[in-house]
Amino acid sequence: MGRLQGRRIVVGVGGGIAAYKAVEVVRALQQEGAEVRAAMTPSAMAFIQPLTLEALTRCTVLQDVMSLGPDKTIDHVEWGHWAELMVVAPATADLIARLAAGMGNDAVTSLALCLERMPLLCPAMEPRMWSHPMTRRNLHTLRDAGAIVVDPEEGPLASGRSGVGRLAAPATIVERVCHALGPHDLHAKRVLVTAGPTQEALDPVRVITNRSTGKMGVALAEAARARGAVVTLIHGPLTVPVPAGVVARPVTTALQMLAALEEELPRADVLLMAAAVSDWRPAEVAEQKRKKGADQETLTLVANPDLLMSTRHLNPHCVRVGFAAETEKVGEHARQKLERKGLKFIVANDVSQADAGFGVDTNRVTIIRADGEEHLPLMTKTAVAHAILDRVLR
Numbered sequence: 001m002g003r004l005q006g007r008r009i010v011v012g013v014g015g016g017i018a019a020y021k022a023v024e025v026v027r028a029l030q031q032e033g034a035e036v037r038a039a040m041t042p043s044a045m046a047f048i049q050p051l052t053l054e055a056l057t058r059c060t061v062l063q064d065v066m067s068l069g070p071d072k073t074i075d076h077v078e079w080g081h082w083a084e085l086m087v088v089a090p091a092t093a094d095l096i097a098r099l100a101a102g103m104g105n106d107a108v109t110s111l112a113l114c115l116e117r118m119p120l121l122c123p124a125m126e127p128r129m130w131s132h133p134m135t136r137r138n139l140h141t142l143r144d145a146g147a148i149v150v151d152p153e154e155g156p157l158a159s160g161r162s163g164v165g166r167l168a169a170p171a172t173i174v175e176r177v178c179h180a181l182g183p184h185d186l187h188a189k190r191v192l193v194t195a196g197p198t199q200e201a202l203d204p205v206r207v208i209t210n211r212s213t214g215k216m217g218v219a220l221a222e223a224a225r226a227r228g229a230v231v232t233l234i235h236g237p238l239t240v241p242v243p244a245g246v247v248a249r250p251v252t253t254a255l256q257m258l259a260a261l262e263e264e265l266p267r268a269d270v271l272l273m274a275a276a277v278s279d280w281r282p283a284e285v286a287e288q289k290r291k292k293g294a295d296q297e298t299l300t301l302v303a304n305p306d307l308l309m310s311t312r313h314l315n316p317h318c319v320r321v322g323f324a325a326e327t328e329k330v331g332e333h334a335r336q337k338l339e340r341k342g343l344k345f346i347v348a349n350d351v352s353q354a355d356a357g358f359g360v361d362t363n364r365v366t367i368i369r370a371d372g373e374e375h376l377p378l379m380t381k382t383a384v385a386h387a388i389l390d391r392v393l394r
């Protein structure tokens with residue numbers, strides 16, 4: 001499988017002699033499995049015909065800022081939401097200047113303004129243009145805003161001169177694209193994540209819940225999505241938004257989470273059980289608000305089912321990962337849960353630490369398997385999520 005399997009990339013072609021090499025760039029990206037579309041500036045079309053790129057990409061080439069799609073949608077806006085990255089090749093001095101100024105007066109620049117991330121620029125131009133202070137300044141501005149620049153190479157140029165200004169080799173460009181987009185090693189895998197606390201009602205006003213915010217589970221869903229997985233997130237009340245591109249199944253109680261799991265688990269390849277499920281629920285839910293009165297109140301709680309245990313039989317092929325939030329004897333307690341719940345591994349953390357556990361953006365976890373354990377350093381929850389996914393893939 002190509003390293004860019006299923007990645008959505010637009011190649012933005014500028015008007016320079018190297019425009020013909022955009023064809024090779026498109027081919028090289030496709031060979032890695034990417035879905036490629038092309039956009040051209042008017043001057044690019046003076047060098048090569050859109051037809052060539054249309055035939056190669058099997059898609060209309062975006063040529064005009066005013067063009068509308070079949071449903072009268074605005075093309076450059078729609079494409080901006082479709083693409084994960086735009087590779088501008090060749091990026092001429094003029095195109096770089098217009099991108100740096102935030103202009104949107106052609107198909108390539110208007111699309112660049114509609115993308116979530118800054119483009120990957122592959123400049124190609126005469127050495128004097130490349131070293132010109134205005135070009136340097138514009139590239140500096142673009143880099144500052146997050147653009148990646150694949151520097152041109154040295155060699156003979158169309159003008160007959162020689163120097164730095166040749167478009168980087170397609171293989172170099174592909175390398176940089178792979179690096180920019182990160183691994184897509186969970187392509188089309190179905191990853192089911194649970195996140196957040198559950199809430200158990202006492203009456204119409206009050207609930208029993210816990211301190212989970214859902215950040216770790218959301219980070220896992222986002223990381224799996226970025227690596228190409230089809231992600232479903234079953235979540236209790238969250239304090240953070242559900243990431244784009246993830247199917248959300250909001251629930252409130254542990255029993256609702258169980259019902260959602262029973263539906264989703266049979267088709268999952270991976271289950272990441274990050275939710276902090278309430279172990280108990282009130283034996284009775286009062287229909288009306290409970291009134292204060294006595295100095296002491298006794299609540300009767302009944303145990304909720306253990307969701308990992310009670311869904312264990314539903315999908316023997318699924319890689320099941322659990323989490324253990326502990327306040328003492330972290331390793332010992334987590335290892336017991338690993339065995340009891342029949343997990344591939346368990347991610348244990350000491351939630352009594354200020355920089356790990358509930359509500360914060362960092363975590364310090366230990367990954368415990370039947371045959372050993374790994375202590376990871378303090379990391380962002382996003383980095384922890386990727387570390388967990390790396391181990392799922394192993």
Ligand code: CTP
Nearest residue numbers: 273274275277279305306307308322323324325
């Ligand atoms: N879990 C579950 N069902 C529950 C409680 C927890 O599936 N009713 C899952 C959690 O999502 C987590 C793992 O089991 O992946 C461990 O949860 P944790 O709360 O640490 O442990 P418990 O099994 O609830 O045990 P204890 O409360 O005694 O620590």
